Each structure stands twice: as structure tokens, then as C-alpha cells.
Amino acid sequence: MSSDSNKLLCAILSAFLVYLLASFVSELFYSVDKKKVKLSYNLETKTQDLDEAVTKMEIKKISESEINQLLEKANLEKGKSFVDKNCSSCHDLDMPIKNKIGPSLATILNRKIGSLEDYKFSKALLSNDKEWNILNLYYFLEKPKEWAPGTKMSYRGISDSTKLLNTIKYLRQNSLNNEN
Numbered sequence: 001m002s003s004d005s006n007k008l009l010c011a012i013l014s015a016f017l018v019y020l021l022a023s024f025v026s027e028l029f030y031s032v033d034k035k036k037v038k039l040s041y042n043l044e045t046k047t048q049d050l051d052e053a054v055t056k057m058e059i060k061k062i063s064e065s066e067i068n069q070l071l072e073k074a075n076l077e078k079g080k081s082f083v084d085k086n087c088s089s090c091h092d093l094d095m096p097i098k099n100k101i102g103p104s105l106a107t108i109l110n111r112k113i114g115s116l117e118d119y120k121f122s123k124a125l126l127s128n129d130k131e132w133n134i135l136n137l138y139y140f141l142e143k144p145k146e147w148a149p150g151t152k153m154s155y156r157g158i159s160d161s162t163k164l165l166n167t168i169k170y171l172r173q174n175s176l177n178n179e180n
């Protein structure tokens with residue numbers, strides 16, 4: 001190493017040591033005894049106000065016909081690109097059906113949830129008696145942990161509705177192509 005490199009390394013280490021020493025000394029002078037600090041909050045709410053707030057709050061549900069209308073405008077190529085980037089590392093999309101970390105998505109459309117052979121599904125999906133239709137795919141891919149609490153799928157979901165619709169359009173098209 002050259003002397004310039006040594007000087008630079010020494011300067012960085014010295015700055016780090018000064019930082020550590022300063023934080024140690026500041027903790028000595030300004031330490032807060034956590035046992036003495038008590039936080040309390042006084043929440044005074046009328047139950048009537050709370051009931052009104054709950055009744056005003058509506059959960060937006062989307063119907064299958066609305067999703068189908070939106071899917072007409074969705075971009076199949078962007079859906080394929082998204083699936084290739086985000087889903088294909090865990091799921092196989094081609095025939096013959098092969099499972100990876102996740103189950104095959106080759107023929108997902110209208111397949112009974114948790115019914116694919118040779119894959120060990122979570123109890124959350126095994127106990128579900130529904131089929132993978134457009135609506136169920138929409139809600140599962142949007143927030144998997146909320147739609148199927150206890151699912152093994154670690155993906156957090158697709159929050160962007162455009163990407164979600166593109167993905168569903170591609171999965172639907174891929175499933176139909178694989179069934180034929």
C-alpha cells in the first residue's frame with residue numbers, strides 16, 4: 001500500500017473512533033433511565049363517533065365483470081415481463097407441469113385451489129374450496145397474506161393495480177394456451 005492510501009485509511013478509522021467515543025460520552029451525560037419514563041395516553045372517544053366512523057368506512061370490492069373490463073385494456077407483454085421477472089424464479093409456467101419452490105402456474109385458471117398433485121400446499125390453501133378464477137387471483141396476488149392467512153407464499157403482493165391486471169391477463173392467457 002502507498003503512504004497516501006495508509007493516510008486515507010487512518011483518517012477514516014480515526015473519524016470512526018471519534019464518532020464512537022462521542023456517542024459513548026454523550027450517553028453518559030444524557031442517559032435516560034428507562035425505568036423512570038412512563039408514557040400514558042388518555043383516549044376519550046365516544047362510542048357513537050366510533051360507530052359512525054366504522055359505518056362510513058367501506059371496503060372497496062371489485063366484481064369479476066369489472067376486472068374483466070379492466071383486463072381488456074391490460075397489456076399482455078408487460079404482464080409477461082412482470083411474471084418473468086417476479087414469479088418465474090419460484091413458479092413454472094410451461095407444460096408439462098413442473099413444480100418449483102411454488103406450484104406450477106401453467107394451468108392455473110379455473111383450477112381448484114390447493115389441488116395440484118405433487119405439491120405440498122399450506123393449510124390455508126388446502127382448506128379453501130374455491131377455484132382460481134379471475135377474482136380470486138386478483139385478491140390473492142394483491143395481498144396474499146391477507147387473502148389466505150398462513151400461506152407459504154412469501155411475496156408481499158402486487159400493489160400497483162396496472163401491474164396486477166397485466167399479470168392476471170398474462171396468467172389467464174398462458175393458462176388458456178397451455179390447456180389447448
